[in-house]
Structures are given as C-alpha cells and as structure tokens.
Amino acid sequence: xxxxxxxxxxxxxxxxxxxxxxxxxxxxxxxxxxxxxxxxxxxxxxxxxxxxxxxxxxxxxxxxxxxxxxxxxxxxxxxxxxxxxxxxxxxxxxxxxxxxxxxxxxxxxxxxxxxxxxxxxxxxxxxxxxxxxxxxxxxxxxxxxxxxxxxxxxxxxxxxxxxxxxxxxxxxxxxxxxxxxxxxxxxxxxxxxxxxxxxxxxxxxxxxxxxxxxxxxxxxxxxxxxxxxxxxxxxxxxxxxxxxxxxxxxxxxxxxxxxxxxxxxxxxxxxxxxxxxxxxxxxxxxxxxxxxxxxxxxxxxxxxxxxxxxxxxxxxxxxxxxxxxxxxxxxxxxxxxxxxxxxxxxxxxxxxxxxxxxxxxxxxxxxxxxxxxxxxxxxxxxxxxxxxxxxxxxxxxxxxxxxxxxxxxxxx
Amino acid sequence: xxxxxxxxxxxxxxxxxxxxxxxxxxxxxxxxxxxxxxxxxxxxxxxxxxxxxxxxxxxxxxxxxxxxxxxxxxxxxxxxxxxxxxxxxxxxxxxxxxxxxxxxxxxxxxxxxxxxxxxxxxxxxxxxxxxxxxxxxxxxxxxxxxxxxxxxxxxxxxxxxxxxxxxxxxxxxxxxxxxxxxxxxxxxxxxxxxxxxxxxxxxxxxxxxxxxxxxxxxxxxxxxxxxxxxxxxxxxxxxxxxxxxxxxxxxxxxxxxxxxxxxxxxxxxxxxxxxxxxxxxxxxxxxxxxxxxxxxxxxxxxxxxxxxxxxxxxxxxxxxxxxxxxxxxxxxxxxxxxxxxxxxxxxxxxxxxxxxxxxxxxxxxxxxxxxxxxxxxxxxxxxxxxxxxxxxxxxxxxxxxxxxxxxxxxxxxxxxxxxxxxxxxxxxxxxxxxxxxxxxxxxxxxxxxxxxxxxxxxxxxxxxxxxxxxxxxxxxxxxxxxxxxxxxxxxxxxxxxxxxxxxxxxxxxxxxxxx
Numbered sequence: 001x002x003x004x005x006x007x008x009x010x011x012x013x014x015x016x017x018x019x020x021x022x023x024x025x026x027x028x029x030x031x032x033x034x035x036x037x038x039x040x041x042x043x044x045x046x047x048x049x050x051x052x053x054x055x056x057x058x059x060x061x062x063x064x065x066x067x068x069x070x071x072x073x074x075x076x077x078x079x080x081x082x083x084x085x086x087x088x089x090x091x092x093x094x095x096x097x098x099x100x101x102x103x104x105x106x107x108x109x110x111x112x113x114x115x116x117x118x119x120x121x122x123x124x125x126x127x128x129x130x131x132x133x134x135x136x137x138x139x140x141x142x143x144x145x146x147x148x149x150x151x152x153x154x155x156x157x158x159x160x161x162x163x164x165x166x167x168x169x170x171x172x173x174x175x176x177x178x179x180x181x182x183x184x185x186x187x188x189x190x191x192x193x194x195x196x197x198x199x200x201x202x203x204x205x206x207x208x209x210x211x212x213x214x215x216x217x218x219x220x221x222x223x224x225x226x227x228x229x230x231x232x233x234x235x236x237x238x239x240x241x242x243x244x245x246x247x248x249x250x251x252x253x254x255x256x257x258x259x260x261x262x263x264x265x266x267x268x269x270x271x272x273x274x275x276x277x278x279x280x281x282x283x284x285x286x287x288x289x290x291x292x293x294x295x296x297x298x299x300x301x302x303x304x305x306x307x308x309x310x311x312x313x314x315x316x317x318x319x320x321x322x323x324x325x326x327x328x329x330x331x332x333x334x335x336x337x338x339x340x341x342x343x344x345x346x347x348x349x350x351x352x353x354x355x356x357x358x359x360x361x362x363x364x365x366x367x368x369x370x371x372x373x374x375x376x377x378x379x380x381x382x383x384x385x386x387x388x389x390x391x392x393x394x395x396x397x398x399x400x401x402x403x404x405x406x407x408x409x410x411x412x
Numbered sequence: 413x414x415x416x417x418x419x420x421x422x423x424x425x426x427x428x429x430x431x432x433x434x435x436x437x438x439x440x441x442x443x444x445x446x447x448x449x450x451x452x453x454x455x456x457x458x459x460x461x462x463x464x465x466x467x468x469x470x471x472x473x474x475x476x477x478x479x480x481x482x483x484x485x486x487x488x489x490x491x492x493x494x495x496x497x498x499x500x501x502x503x504x505x506x507x508x509x510x511x512x513x514x515x516x517x518x519x520x521x522x523x524x525x526x527x528x529x530x531x532x533x534x535x536x537x538x539x540x541x542x543x544x545x546x547x548x549x550x551x552x553x554x555x556x557x558x559x560x561x562x563x564x565x566x567x568x569x570x571x572x573x574x575x576x577x578x579x580x581x582x583x584x585x586x587x588x589x590x591x592x593x594x595x596x597x598x599x600x601x602x603x604x605x606x607x608x609x610x611x612x613x614x615x616x617x618x619x620x621x622x623x624x625x626x627x628x629x630x631x632x633x634x635x636x637x638x639x640x641x642x643x644x645x646x647x648x649x650x651x652x653x654x655x656x657x658x659x660x661x662x663x664x665x666x667x668x669x670x671x672x673x674x675x676x677x678x679x680x681x682x683x684x685x686x687x688x689x690x691x692x693x694x695x696x697x698x699x700x701x702x703x704x705x706x707x708x709x710x711x712x713x714x715x716x717x718x719x720x721x722x723x724x725x726x727x728x729x730x731x732x733x734x735x736x737x738x739x740x741x742x743x744x745x746x747x748x749x750x751x752x753x754x755x756x757x758x759x760x761x762x763x764x765x766x767x768x769x770x771x772x773x774x775x776x777x778x779x780x781x782x783x784x785x786x787x788x789x790x791x792x793x794x795x796x797x798x799x800x801x802x803x804x805x806x807x808x809x810x811x812x813x814x815x816x817x818x819x820x821x822x823x824x825x826x827x828x829x830x831x832x833x834x835x836x837x838x839x840x841x842x843x844x845x846x847x848x849x850x851x852x853x854x855x856x857x858x859x860x861x862x863x864x865x866x867x868x869x870x871x872x873x874x875x876x877x878x879x880x881x882x883x884x885x886x887x888x889x890x891x892x893x894x895x896x897x898x899x900x901x902x903x904x905x906x907x908x909x910x911x912x913x914x915x916x917x918x919x920x921x922x923x924x925x926x927x
Contacts, residue, residue, distance in 0.1 A: 153605060154622025176606075176622070184606050187613040210585035212615050 012079060012312065013053065015337045020074045022374045023340060024308060025384050030066035031391055032173075033083075036398045045105075047084030047091040049303050050076055051312075059084075059303075060091040079312045082303040086178075104301035106179055109155075109172035109188065112304065113141045116166065117291040123234050123242060128313075130166045130331060133233040138168050139326055140225050141290035144218045145170060146323060148192060152214060157394050159387075160321040162334055164311025168321065169304060173394065182298055189297040194218070194289050202248050205282040205289065219281055222288045230287050249283050307387070310337050319383035320390065335379035343378040431513040433556070434493045435548050437564050437642060442518045448662055451522060455670055457490050458519035462540040464490075467864055469543055470843050475550055483547055492516055494551065525657055526670035528650040538643055545639055549632055554599060557631075566607075566635065571600040571625060579618065579625070586618035587627050599628045608634055687734045690743055696733075700875035702868045703802045703851055704787060705729050707814075711798035716751025720765075721791050721799040725782055727769050732781035732869035737770040783867045784845050803844040803851075808836055815851070828854070 034043045048061040063069040073081075085104035087094070094102045115134060119126050124133040142160055149155045149172060159171040180188070194215065197204045207215065236242050296302055305311075307318050315336035321329055375384055446454075464486040472479040487494050493512040520541070527537035552560065561568050576583065576595055583595050590598075608624040610633070611617040618625040626634065658664050688696070697709040708726040712718050718726065723744075730740060744766055745758045753762070767773045784801065793800040802811055815832055831854045838847040849865040852858075856878055863874050 151621070152619040154620075180606070183609055187605075187609040190613045191615050191619075212586050213582045213618060214615060216585075 011338055012310070012315075013077075015341050016077045016079070016310065017074065018341050018344070019310070019337055020070075020077065022344065023378065023380060024073070025375060025380075025387065026066055026070050028384065028387055028391060029308065030069065032387075035173075035175075036395065038398065039086075041090075042086055045087045045090055047087060047104075047301075047303070048306075049082040049084060050078035051080035051082075052076060052078055060094050062091040062093075064090075079310070081306040081309040083306045084303040085301045107300050107302070109177040109180055109185055110297060110302070110304050111145060111170040111172075111189075111192075112163075112167065112293055112296040113138060113145075113169075113290055114163075114167040114293065117293070121234075121287045123236070128166055132330070132332075133229075135331060136225055136229045136233065137288065137290075138331075139329070140221060140229075140288050142168060142170075142321070142323070142326060143221045144290055145192060147217060147221070148214060151217075152191075153188065156397065157390070159307065159390050160323065161307045161318050162316070162321055162329075162331060163305060164309075164316040164318045164334075165314050169318075171304075171307070180300075182300055185300070186294060186298040189292055189294040192290070193292055193294065194285055195291050203282070203286070205285045207278050207282055207285075209278070211278075211281075218289060219285070222284050226284050226288060230284070234287075236287065246283060249286060250279060317380065317383070319380075320386040322382075322386045335383075340375075340378040340380050344374060346377070431510055431517070433560055433563055434509070434513060435545070435552065435556075435560055436513075436517065437639060438517065438520050438646075439564070439642070441521050442514075446518065448666075450518075451663075452666055454515050454519040455522040455526070455666070457492075457515070458523055459670060461486060461490050461492060462523075462537075462544065463866075464864070465540050465544050465547075467846065470838075470841070470846055474543065475547065480547070480551070494548070523670065524647060524650050525654065525663075526667045528647040528654060534644070534647050538640060538647070541643060542636055542640055546632060546636055549635060554628075558599075561601075561631075561635070566638065568601040568603050568626075568631065571602055576600060579620070582618050583625060583627075586616070586625075587630070588616060590627060594627075601626045601628070601631050603631075603634060607638070610637070688739075690735075690739055693730075693743070696872075699855075699879065700872050702848055702871040703814075704800065705868055705872075707802055708798050712747055716747050716749075717753070719797055719799075721793065721797055723762075723765065724769070725787060725799040727766060728779065728781040729868050729872075731769060731779075733872050737767065737772065740766050740770070781867070781869050784848070784865065787868070788844055801844055801848075803835075803839050803847040808839060811839065812836060815854075 030043065033046055044062060044064050046062060047059070048063075049057065049059045050061055051057050061072070063072060084091075085107040088101065088103045088105055089097045115122075115125075115130050115137065116127055118134070118137055122134045122137070124131050146158060146160070149158060149170070155172050155174045155177055157173040159173060161169045161171065163169055191214070195204045196206075211219075230236050236246055296304065305318060307320060309318050310316070311318065315338055316331075316334050317337065317340070319334055375381055465483065468479060468482045468486070472482065484494070491512055493509060493516050523537065527533040549557065549560070558570060571579075573596075580592060580595050583600065584590050584592060602623040603626050605612050605619060605622055605624050608617060608626060611624060611626065611630065612619065617630070658667065693709070694713075697706050701709065705726060708718065708722050711722065712726070727740065727744070730743070735743065741763060744762060745755065748758050748762060749755055764773055769779055771779050787799070788801045788804045791799070793805050802814065806814070812832060815835065816828070831850060835847045835850045835854075838844075838850060845865045848871070849861045849863075852861045852865070852871060852875065856875065858878065861874070863870065865871060
C-alpha cells in the first residue's frame with residue numbers, strides 16, 4: 001500500500017524532481033493538449049498555473065514546445081499544476097497585449113465532483129475523509145454523468161480523473177465541447193443538476209410529473225446501487241437520528257418508520273406503490289445523485305487540477321480512471337509519488353526488454369525512451385495506458401473527420 | 413452600406429432570389445440605389461406598421477385571433493408582404509408581392525439607422541421587430557417555415573415519422589403538454605443543443621446525441637432568440653458606422669426625425685380655418701379637447717397666464733382646430749389682460765410669439781401642432797408649467813383625482829371606476845396614448861374609440877365627428893361672426909360652401925407661408 005500522507009509531504013521536495021524528470025508522461029501530455037495540431041498555437045496559448053513550495057502561486061504560465069514545458073517544470077518543481085484555457089495570445093505575454101484583447105477562447109468542458117458536497121447524506125465520513133463505503137457515490141456520479149454526456153449531449157471524448165483525495169474530475173475534450181460558450185456550459189451543468197438547496201433546505205430533490213427521460217436514466221443507475229450503498233453500507237435506517245433524516249424528506253401524511261421500511265422492501269416492484277414512487281425516488285436521489293459545482297463548469301477560464309499532477313496532501317497522483325474497471329476502482333490503491341519513486345529504484349529487467357522491442361517510437365531521443373521505460377516499471381503504467389487509449393480514440397476521430405471533410409471537398 | 417442617390421436604379425432580375433421568401437432575417441443590407449422619396453416613404457410606412465404592432469399588442473393578447481385579424485388589416489393597408497407566393501396574381505392596381513418584399517427589406521434597414529443610437533430606441537425597435545417577426549412566422553405554412561429555416565442556415569431538420577414513433581414515450585415525458593396524438597401530429601425539429609439552451613437548462617426538452625427534439629411551437633422561440641441576437645449585434649454595428657451616414661446632409665434631418673416621428677396628419681393645413689368662434693372654446697374644452705389641452709385651457713382661464721411651453725402646446729393646438737391668427741391674438745390678449753399683463757405689454761411681448769406660431773415672424777420653425785409623441789417626449793413640465801401629457805407627467809394619484817372630477821356623461825358613471833382603473837394600468841405600463849384613448853372612450857361613452865390616438869388635434873377631430881357636429885364652414889374669416897353648431901345645417905349648404913372655402917383657404921395658406 002501507499003505511504004502515509006505525512007511522509008509523502010515531507011519527501012515532496014525530493015520526490016517531485018525525480019517525478020518530473022523520469023516519470024511524468026510529458027509526451028502523452030503534450031499530445032493531448034495539442035489536439036493533433038489542428039488549431040495553430042493551441043498548446044502555446046494554453047494557460048497553466050503552478051503552486052510552488054511555500055504556497056507561492058503563479059498564473060499565466062505558457063510554453064512553446066514540449067521541451068520547454070519539461071524544462072520549466074523540472075526547474076520550478078510545482079507542487080500543484082492546474083490547467084486553464086486556451087487564450088487569444090500566449091498567457092506568459094498577457095501583459096504586453098492591449099487591454100481587452102487578451103481573452104480566453106476555448107477550454108475543455110469540465111466537471112468536479114467533491115465528496116464534501118455530500119456531507120449531509122453520508123454517515124461514514126465527513127470533510128476531506130473518504131472510505132470505500134462512500135466511494136460508491138463517486139461510482140454512481142461517474143455512471144450517471146458519463147451516460148448523459150455521451151448519450152444526451154453527444155460527446156465522445158471524456159477523460160475521468162481521480163483528483164487525488166476526495167473526488168473525481170471529468171474533462172470533456174470534444175471539439176464542440178471546447179468551443180462552448182459560458183451560457184452553454186452553464187446550461188449543460190444545470191441540465192445535469194437535480195440537487196437544489198444548501199444548509200437551509202431539507203428536501204433537496206423535487207420531481208414533477210412527467211419525469212424527464214434523463215431523470216429516469218439516472219434513477220435506474222441509483223436504484224442499482226441504492227440497497228447496497230444506502231441501506232447496508234450507510235445504514236441510513238440504522239439509527240433513530242438517521243431515520244429521522246429520511247422521514248424529514250417525506251410529506252406529512254406518511255409518518256411511520258415501519259411504513260418506510262416496508263415500502264422499501266417492495267421497492268423493486270414499484271408498480272404496486274406507484275403513487276409513492278416519486279417520493280422514494282426523491283429520497284434515493286437526494287442520498288445518491290451527483291452533486292456538481294456549477295461554477296467550476298461554467299467558466300471558460302476556470303483553472304482545474306491537471307491529470308498526472310500530485311495531490312500534495314495525500315501524495316497520490318491524479319490518475320485517469322478506466323471506466324471498464326469502474327466497479328473495482330479503489331482510490332486507496334492509486335499510487336503515491338513515494339511508491340512510484342520507490343518502484344523506480346527496483347530493477348525490473350524483463351519488462352524493460354520487452355518494451356524495447358515493442359517500442360515503435362524509434363526516432364525519439366534515448367532519454368525519452370528511457371523515461372517511457374521508467375514509468376512502465378511502476379504502478380503508474382496502467383494509468384498511462386488508459387490515457388493512451390483515450391488519446392488514440394481522439395486521434396482516430398480526428399482522422400475520420402479529416403477524411404469526411406476531404407471527401408466533401410472532392411465533390412466540388 | 414451603400415447610400416442612395418437621387419436617381420432610381422433599375423433592379424436586376426438577380427434580385428428575385430433575394431426576395432424568394434416573404435419573410436427574412438434581414439441579414440443582407442439592400443444594395444440598390446433608391447430615391448430620397450422612396451427612402452422616406454418606406455421608412456414612414458414601416459414606422460406606422462411597427463407602431464401598429466405596438467398598439468395592437470397592448471390591446472389584444474398576442475397572436476390571438478383578434479390580434480391576427482387586426483395586424484392582417486394593417487399589413488394590407490400599408491402594403492407589406494404577408495404570406496403569398498411570389499408569383500401570385502397581382503391585386504389589380506396594387507403593389508406586387510415582389511415590391512412589397514422589397515419595401516419590407518429596405519424599410520427595415522432604414523429604420524435601423526434611426527433606431528440604433530440609444531439603448532431605449534434599440535430596445536423599442538428590437539421589441540417591435542420581434543413581435544412582427546413572430547406574427548409573420550406564425551402565419552407561414554409548415555412547409556414555408558421549414559423553407560425559411562433552411563434558407564437561413566438554421567439547419568433544423570424535421571424528425572421523421574419513424575423516429576418520432578420510436579421515441580414517442582420519451583418525447584411525451586420531456587416536453588410540456590404533449591400526448592401521444594400530438595407527438596404524431598406535430599412536427600418536431602432536431603436542433604443542436606447549443607441553439608436551445610433555455611430549454612436544455614430547464615430540462616424541458618428531449619436530448620439525444622447532442623440534439624434537442626423541439627416541438628413545433630417551441631421552434632418559434634428559438635428562431636426568435638436567434639433573430640434578437642442577430643438584430644442586436646447588427647444595431648450595435650450600425651451605431652458605430654452612423655457618424656458616416658449622418659454626415660450626409662440629405663439623410664440627417666430625415667433620420668433624426670424618424671425616431672421621434674409622428675406619422676399621421678400634421679394639422680398644419682387648416683381645413684377648419686375660421687370654423688370656430690372664441691365663445692365656443694370653453695364648451696369645446698369640456699367636450700372635445702384631450703386632457704392635456706383641457707388642462708391648459710383651465711390653467712389659462714384660472715391664472716390668466718401660461719408660460720412659454722404651455723403657450724406653444726396650446727396655441728398650436730388651437731391653430732390646428734381652426735383658430736385664425738386674429739382670433740388667436742384676441743384670445744390670448746383678452747386672457748392675459750385679465751391678469752398681470754396690460755394690453756401694451758401683450759402687444760410688445762406676447763403677440764410676437766403668437767404671430768410666430770402662425771408663421772408670420774422670423775424664419776419658419778416647426779409650427780405644426782405637437783403630436784402626442786412630441787408632447788410626451790420633449791420638454792417635460794416643471795413647477796408652474798401646465799403643458800406636457802397628464803398621463804405621462806402627472807402623479808398618478810393626482811391624475812386619478814383629476815379624471816374623477818372632470819364630469820362624464822351620466823350613463824358613464826357606472827363605468828367610471830373600472831375605466832379609471834384601466835387607465836391607470838395603461839399609465840403604469842407607459843402606454844400614455846392608449847390611456848388617453850380610454851379617456852376618450854370614457855368621456856364619449858363609447859366602447860371603442862375607433863382610431864389610434866397619435867395627435868391632440870386628432871382627438872379633437874374624432875370627438876367632433878362623434879358628437880355629430882362638423883362645424884359649419886364660414887365664408888368669411890371674421891372673428892366676430894358666430895356660428896351655430898347645428899347638425900341640420902351641415903349637409904348640402906356646407907358642401908356647396910366647401911369648394912369656395914377651399915379656394916379661399918388656398919389663398920390663406922400662401923398668405924401664411926414664408927416661402
């Protein structure tokens with residue numbers, strides 16, 4: 001298992017330089033943010049922000065080449081890395097630009113699901129803590145949002161990333177997504193929002209008749225997990241206090257606990273209890289439905305934690321999540337920087353030789369080849385593979401589009 | 413944008429493509445040359461249309477049967493394109509559909525110039541153009557609607573019947589007020605979700621693969637939003653290029669008047685010259701004067717004085733109802749003399765301005781009686797002034813009292829309170845002329861004024877018509893002569909007289925004009 005957080009923190013000044021020199025997947029990272037070089041200066045006009053040692057925060061970092069990115073990161077050794085928007089000019093030169101003309105033009109559509117937003121409905125943990133019991137909430141969130149973004153909105157290239165501590169991020173990377181306006185982003189986020197109200201609101205989900213197909217889809221996901229998650233793991237009916245919380249969500253004419261329990265037991269044959277189904281649905285959604293921060297998704301210039309950056313408090317790497325393995329994803333199995341640095345020292349000769357043979361990127365510098373071998377020797381490998389597949393899919397899609405375009409042009 | 417010369421250019425047949433649909437988004441400015449006359453005529457007619465849109469929109473529920481009927485009538489009378497095909501038979505002697513569409517196109521762009529300058533003007537213009545567009549789009553057939561969408565790059569495909577069938581349940585549960593039957597019957601359009609954000613945000617629409625499935629009646633909202641956005645941007649751009657346009661001396665006066673334009677009769681040619689005697693004025697003020705003039709008259713009688721703003725507004729009105737210069741001089745002098753002004757002072761100080769009003773002094777300025785728009789918008793009254801529009805400038809409470817005090821016909825008393833409430837509502841909604849119209853209906857005890865109020869003199873003329881008196885036309889311009897308000901005398905004799913009177917008036921007109 002990974003090292004305890006406190007030791008990770010103490011070692012960061014030593015580990016980070018090693019990480020940026022030998023493990024950070026710069027080549028894939030650059031490939032991602034260049035988006036096939038279709039738009040000129042897309043990478044060069046991208047804003048990065050770094051949090052350096054002693055909490056020094058610097059914005060408007062930008063780089064002209066992959067090499068420059070590497071050199072700078074190795075030099076500055078950021079503790080945190082955030083990715084911002086693609087601007088009209090190079091962010092590092094934004095002061096030289098005539099005021100008013102420096103503008104954020106494009107950015108991925110992003111979502112941030114944070115476990116603390118569920119504190120009112122989880123009993124196992126609170127605040128920054130997470131455990132395997134409440135992690136199910138993230139699973140539910142990913143399933144619901146991934147389906148909606150793909151099926152309802154027609155997006156194809158979604159990168160889900162573990163934030164490193166208590167949540168997940170989604171980067172929607174389609175062309176169309178990157179070009180969305182603020183209004184459009186906010187509309188998408190609101191379409192996906194069902195939980196309304198803060199501290200003062202008791203009943204946070206109100207459904208009206210008829211129920212929109214999106215809500216029905218989401219409900220079927222929630223239903224799959226509800227019994228195991230809420231009744232068993234969270235044990236929401238296990239104490240008077242938590243039962244009261246559930247009862248507080250019911251309309252006044254349904255009063256007693258036994259009624260609730262028996263209704264739950266017949267829950268799957270809801271047709272019998274059709275008239276109460278809406279109430280049950282609202283309860284299930286309030287306990288399980290994803291809670292988004294609309295403000296994160298709205299802004300074109302909003303900065304979000306970068307994939308493959310380190311979480312300074314836990315030492316864990318922000319790794320891409322493979323949705324095919326979502327049910328078995330365990331945030332506590334995600335490698336920490338100390339683990340992978342340690343793994344780097346252990347020779348794993350057999351794997352290294354295989355990769356030499358399979359390595360297609362012959363033109364690259366020896367140093368880079370070595371680095372590719374390096375991460376492949378660590379637990380980071382499988383996550384970089386997920387990232388690779390994601391990039392492949394985008395590349396294929398771009399190729400398909402270009403063929404389509406040239407076909408159309410040939411017609412003329 | 414090109415600017416017109418005085419010549420009229422022959423229109424090429426390629427322009428036919430431009431006008432192949434009766435509705436347009438006004439994306440492309442007109443490129444031809446037109447004469448200044450056409451420029452002005454087109455602009456004024458469109459302005460009349462937009463004002464009708466505004467008035468009718470306040471009086472009737474938008475897009476209700478009555479609304480549509482009234483607007484249809486306006487369209488026909490003003491010769492704007494409605495829903496016919498381009499090749500349709502030309503109504504005998506009327507304007508061809510093509511010419512109507514051309515007018516629609518050109519007039520829109522001219523009004524952009526007049527209405528781009530301030531936030532208020534832009535807002536008004538956009539609102540009326542949107543209502544106009546909504547009405548016209550709603551009147552198109554289904555096929556024409558789709559044609560329109562495609563021609564304007566709104567790539568909204570209709571959803572095929574099979575697809576609708578397979579998605580029926582989803583469509584029913586996602587859009588408000590739909591049943592299985594309506595889903596089958598209604599057209600649905602596939603719109604990229606980015607173009608339907610309001611529906612997406614509130615989850616009022618079915619989304620699949622990035623497209624919103626929008627029922628027919630919602631498509632108008634989307635098209636309208638698109639229209640508003642385009643027009644808003646265009647107006648902002650027009651405002652920026654306006655200085656160049658305004659430097660053209662032929663256009664500058666036209667444009668600056670359009671935005672405050674009154675587009676009806678200007679009452680400057682006095683057909684009624686000499687029909688009124690001074691003794692009648694008190695009675696007339698109670699019966700046929702609009703509230704503003706009644707108010708001014710009362711103040712004049714009480715204070716034996718009026719300040720400049722009041723003198724202008726009331727004096728020109730009196731000219732418009734038929735007072736001659738001599739009558740006017742006598743009228744003002746006799747009143748002022750009762751106050752602090754002696755006859756000499758009057759002759760020295762005030763007579764000049766009365767003569768000025770009649771175009772007898774100095775350079776001829778705008779001596780036409782003020783329209784409602786002018787009274788409402790310019791020169792607001794301050795302490796000690798009695799001019800302006802009471803519906804606009806009076807405190808609503810005071811207005812209410814004033815209205816209650818001015819006696820109405822006995823049969824009108826039962827209607828008084830609800831009518832008053834209606835009037836005050838209209839005032840609150842800033843529809844001052846409509847409020848005055850309601851006042852007309854109240855005081856004349858009719859349900860519908862039968863005209864659209866735009867000018868105080870119009871109020872007077874309509875009132876006189878209703879009260880069954882035309883005034884007898886006098887033969888001589890003689891201020892001492894009395895005329896009887898006698899309907900019996902109205903018929904043949906006045907007709908025989910009118911021709912003669914016309915000739916005399918022709919002389920009078922030239923007598924009064926500077927040029």
